[in-house]
Amino acid sequence: MKVLIAIDSFKGSISSTEGSKAISLGIKDVYHDAEIVILPLADGGEGTVEALIQATGGQSIKKEVTGPLNEKVDAVYGILGDEKTAVIEVAAACGLPLVPSNRRNPSVTTTYGVGELICDAIEKGCREFVIGLGGSATNDAGVGMLQALGFSFLDQHNEEVGLGGQELQNIRKIDVTHVHPKLKDCTFKVACDVNNPLYGPSGATYVFGPQKGATAKMVKELDKGLEHFAQVVLYELDTDVHNIVGAGAAGGLGAAFSGFLHAHLQSGIELVLDLIRMEEKIQGVDFVITGEGKLDGQTSMGKAPLGVAQLAHRHHIPVIALAGGISEETSILNKLGITSYFSIMNAPMSLEQAMDPKVTFDNLRLTTNQLFRLIQAVR
Structure with missing residues (x-):
């Protein structure tokens, strides 16, 4: 048997x-x-890091990063048994459980800590990344993560914008000259099981914003911010991040991973089954x-x-x-x-x-x- x-x-x-x-x-x-x-x-959501570490004989790494409220939190990610693949659940750095219910506000929450986890894994020799989207407290289109990786988002005064979804409408230019030099050698596979576009009635804010603490007024403003961000990216980088299938996942992190890091967004369970060599x-x-x-x-x-x-x-x-x-x-x-x-x-x-x-x-x-x-x- x-x-x-x-x-x-x-x-x-x-x-x-x-x-x-x-x-x-x-x-x-x-x-x-x-x-x-x-x-x-796991299906790319909660438990993915633990499952893949167990299945491949990997190790867990604890790292202090910037949490969703711009306060330090301890986040855990995994390095798989091949010692070159990092697996990160974005919720470890910017998840909804990290924000007390009375402080939930996607206008100010940031994904900066996700970028810090990626940087840490790069410094430890990882060049392949498995990312689990979902459970985020954010609506910043992944700008915080990208800032941690060296991308600059400048306002009308040529100064770096702040953190949080409310800052998206202030972005005028994108500067890529100081992006982490080893990022070009990295590949990203992203577990994403939603197909929402970045903005609009079925986008990140309208669908997921209320559960993250967004009021009706806030939803309208944040959605405008995502639309503005997509227009700037299209103009500056000639990349359409709005119409990517799954762009609206995790408050727009899907757009950031696909549009800026050339990630492949795919079914979470298919990605996991492939990594643990289930077919074999x-x-x-x-x-x-x-x-x-x-x-x-x-x-x-x-x-x-x-x-x-x-x-x-x-x-x-x-x-x-x-x-x-x-x-x-x-x-x-x-x-x-x-x-x-x-x-x-x-x-x-x-x-x-x-x-x-x-x-x-x-x-x-x-x-x-x-x-x-x-x-x-x-x-």
Whole structure:
């Protein structure tokens, strides 16, 4: 019996590493000599750094950087096992959880710390970057990040503009003469699962601004700032950053990465599966187990379990999905590669109880144990 375990974290409850351990124990309870391959998983969002470090034998790096409110914060990123690839979640440096709810204001929050993480990784020898977009508290089109990398954005007095989305309307010129010299040797792969343009009704500000603390008035002003910024970039650099698919991700960081750093924006789960060499490691497997905290309509839109299932389906390998909660629309997943899915809940309990890490661990182990008892009986 050979089983590959590739689950996402059960957010707020248990990491993909710990969850995989529980599932592995459940299998071993039944098949004592089972060969088990564990690939911690993420879809480019929260948990991506940890998952890729685990999968490649990499290391985590802690670095003090400028946080979203221009105050110092400790951020963690990863250097993968090849020692040349850095993996960075932008939320580590400019994420919404770093801003108290009463101070959320995308007019002033900055992505400067993301650029500082990139600079640190460059100095440590990295030339390839995997970036997870999402969860940002910002709306500055990535200008803060670019300033940290040496790009200059000048106002009408030829002075550097300040930090935050409110400064975008003041930009008149872009100076690239002092850009980090090693940046030209770097390649960026960006996990981006939204397709919003930079500005407009479906752009960064109107869609994501309110959850970052933007008032209705602020949304209008910030959107004007993004539009103005795009026009300046088009005039100064002959680059259209507005119409890039995903430009509006993470408050416009998608535009900055693609337009200034020539990044390739792609599906998060496809990027992760490629990096952990899933296609290679799935060979000869009897079952694949995947899962996440909740299986719902969002899962079918390209989240981690679906990516795993589609790859396994191409190799005709049955896929079992485990989750804490399962919604009604999940049945579509059976048509998309998941053979069968199960909730690990086995008794009525409160959400707080259900999300207790020990309860989740025990429930994952027990459910897996029972499933493989059934498999053993019919094989």
